[in-house]
Amino acid sequence: MALPDFPAIGLLVLLSLPLVVLIIKNKINLSGRKNSNLQQIPPPGPPKLPVLGNLYQLGALPHQSLWRLAKKYGPVMQFNFGQIPAVIISSPEAAKEVMKVHDLDTCSRPSLVGTRRLTYNYLDVGFSPYGDNWRFMRKMITLELFSVKRVKAFRFVREEEVGLLIDSISEISASGSTFDLTEKCFSLTANITFRMSFGFNYHGSDFDKSRFHEVIHEAEVVMGTISGEECFPRPFGWIVDKLNGHQARIERVFHELDTFYRHVIDEHLKPGREGAEEDMIDLMLAIEKEQSQLHGSKSQFRRENIKAIFLNLFLGGIDTAALTVNWAMAELLANPILMKKAQDEVRVIVGEKGRVTEDDLENLEYLKLVIKETLRLHPPAPLLIPREASTHLKISGYDIPPKTMIYVNAWGMGRDPIYWKNADKFIPERFANSCLDYKGHDFEYLPFGAGRRICPAINMGIITVETALANLLYCFDWKLPNGMKPQDLNMEEKSGVSLTVSRKEPLLLVPVNWKHIGKAI
């Protein structure tokens, strides 16, 4: 998601007050509708303020504020981020029009300062505009990095890293201590992503543990933020960016990541790697060489493409899967009957093996329902990644001009009582006899997006979540600390602007070893 920074909004409110007063004095129409061209029907939307547009209505949790506004203004709603026009899509019918009927004309991404810099001027997949580079890169990663064969090839990484996680929790359980599952989930998915990408886990990298988490978080904020310069006319935007340090933050994140990429790539180019396990850098360096032999200086795949892809792997692969495991555990802890049902299933099916392996996963039907329900209530990217209209469109009868940003509120549609019975309740059984899947054909359920931009790594994401969650349920019984009751668990979301949304509070737990843990596989 790309939304403006909150300090920027506060500052702009102050700076634009005199203008607002002037406009009120002159009784200028603030309805936000264009009256000059009667043939054009813009979508309805909340009243706009000069300079700020609709920013003052964004709130601390944008997907929630936008959902509330959509109840009033409708499922195709105009919403201006300062001077940047956007529409917010909040019904499955409208989402289908955008992501299926008009997919080709809406599958580009907006060009924003932060995304441009961190992706080496759009040499990646996730943030690059629709065009030759995106098509080439998307095909390459789909075939080479996320194919079924490749996902299987990294099975040993997932199982080993989940094994190490279970061992470390087991040690904690021996002392009866409390630990932070949120942090452990992040470490797990970061380690898996690092090992698949570079051949070592991130504890063995130049980033120290807490700094890497910070850099990823900062990158998510940078990628999720529209800069002041884009949002507001000069000199407001420039002042805002200077004062809130947006530009400095982009440069800091860029240089930290770039130095790291250069280092690991150089290591991979040193002689003596023969016989090492093949990782994603090896694969990409081989493609770089092949493309350069075929096309010389016109090659579409160069060193900077590799670096840009790493950003996609970090942002796509780490937080999304970690947040899903974390939310699933929180929901099960809040619903002890469902927790027992999920634990009984995995313990009966896996028996006394000591660990859940990927061979067991296909038999864990209830576990799969739990994950589907978790992704309904808690899609990690609640507004997906913004799209941009490349031409003039009509959506639900409304005119959408080219260059309009398009946000799809997957979070809101996943909780809409029109489509979901007891929409706010966690009920995995609702998916039992349903054909809803992750492939983006059912527009009320879009945790991975839809159309040409759908997540290319669904299999990899889901298998990581399944392996981790199944082992956590199998290996331990879980208690809340300090006599907390399930109903005391805080299920609120953390406020702030970012691509992903996490729990407001870390999930602190006390693990108790189940009887078969520790037995060899």
Ligand code: HEM
């Ligand atoms: C539970 C796990 C995951 C979830 C819920 C998830 C969700 C999403 C969503 C919502 C999008 C945007 C789709 C759209 O714009 O319509 C996306 C795109 C993307 N995801 Fe994932 N993702 C997950 C795991 C992963 C993993 C493991 C990777 C890579 C290691 C990954 C890489 C990407 C990339 C590269 C894109 C951009 C695709 C494009 O723009 O063409 N994702 N993902």
